[in-house]
Amino acid sequence: MIRSENLTFEYIRRDEEGNVESIAKALDSVSITVKRGDFVAILGHNGSGKSTLAKQINAILVPTEGTLYVDGMDTQEEERLWDIRQTAGMVFQNPDNQIIATVVEEDVGFGPENLGVPTQEIWERVERSLRAVGMYEYRTHSPNRLSGGQKQRVAIAGIMAMKPKCIVLDEPTAMLDPNGRREVIRTVRELNRREGVTVLLITHYMEEVIHADRVIVMDDGKVVMQGTPREIFSQVEKLKEYRMDVPQITELAHELKKAGMPLPDGILSVEEFTEAVCALR
Numbered sequence: 174m175i176r177s178e179n180l181t182f183e184y185i186r187r188d189e190e191g192n193v194e195s196i197a198k199a200l201d202s203v204s205i206t207v208k209r210g211d212f213v214a215i216l217g218h219n220g221s222g223k224s225t226l227a228k229q230i231n232a233i234l235v236p237t238e239g240t241l242y243v244d245g246m247d248t249q250e251e252e253r254l255w256d257i258r259q260t261a262g263m264v265f266q267n268p269d270n271q272i273i274a275t276v277v278e279e280d281v282g283f284g285p286e287n288l289g290v291p292t293q294e295i296w297e298r299v300e301r302s303l304r305a306v307g308m309y310e311y312r313t314h315s316p317n318r319l320s321g322g323q324k325q326r327v328a329i330a331g332i333m334a335m336k337p338k339c340i341v342l343d344e345p346t347a348m349l350d351p352n353g354r355r356e357v358i359r360t361v362r363e364l365n366r367r368e369g370v371t372v373l374l375i376t377h378y379m380e381e382v383i384h385a386d387r388v389i390v391m392d393d394g395k396v397v398m399q400g401t402p403r404e405i406f407s408q409v410e411k412l413k414e415y416r417m418d419v420p421q422i423t424e425l426a427h428e429l430k431k432a433g434m435p436l437p438d439g440i441l442s443v444e445e446f447t448e449a450v451c452a453l454r
Contacts, residue, residue: 274316280331305333
């Protein structure tokens with residue numbers, strides 16, 4: 174679904190006369206592959222390049238060097254721009270930046286309407302998308318009266334209604350409370366599992382990635398670690414070198430192991446921790 178080869182991107186700052194003042198390399202020779210139907214989480218501290226990578230996938234930004242293919246389409250080919258954006262939908266941090274209508278179902282139908290989808294099919298897509306994210310009962314409500322988590326689910330439904338093969342979520346829970354975060358992540362996991370949608374989740378909340386198929390860790394514009402959640406979170410000290418946290422239960426197990434308790438590496442949940450501790454008795 175997504176393949177990058179030595180992808181490099183530079184932000185160039187110019188003065189009023191157009192002369193280059195500074196060049197900041199946000200992505201540095203990034204090569205990744207994401208298969209169809211995968212749930213991939215991308216982690217990194219602020220400034221690591223993960224949001225710049227997200228914008229490349231939707232062709233909001235295009236490579237300075239290297240290439241990025243989305244479903245076989247080169248993002249630098251202008252004539253494929255709209256095909257790429259139909260294939261890879263984007264959900265941003267703030268749902269208010271994506272919601273434009275005064276009624277939920279009209280907002281969800283806005284995307285397919287702009288794609289020229291017949292009216293009857295638009296309403297079918299709206300219903301299916303709202304049901305998929307658990308927001309169908311709110312279809313006649315004003316988005317302004319929804320919680321942050323509900324708004325974000327409406328934003329996801331709006332992308333789903335355009336039938337993308339891939340959804341890129343750029344820190345979609347950053348502005349939400351813990352309940353809202355759980356709602357959104359549960360919704361994304363269900364879309365991936367039941368609808369087969371490829372998901373790229375960019376986040377700095379470690380608990381959100383333990384169910385991902387694969388985790389990519391970025392630092393200073395480079396991919397520095399790749400693997401399953403268990404493989405990544407088994408390397409607590411290395412993650413800390415990259416200024417990353419780990420799930421709280423993983424941290425607890427790691428500290429107890431350092432203190433001499435024979436626990437396995439990469440414990441990801443309270444249930445796993447409980448089983449491991451009980452097995453020592």
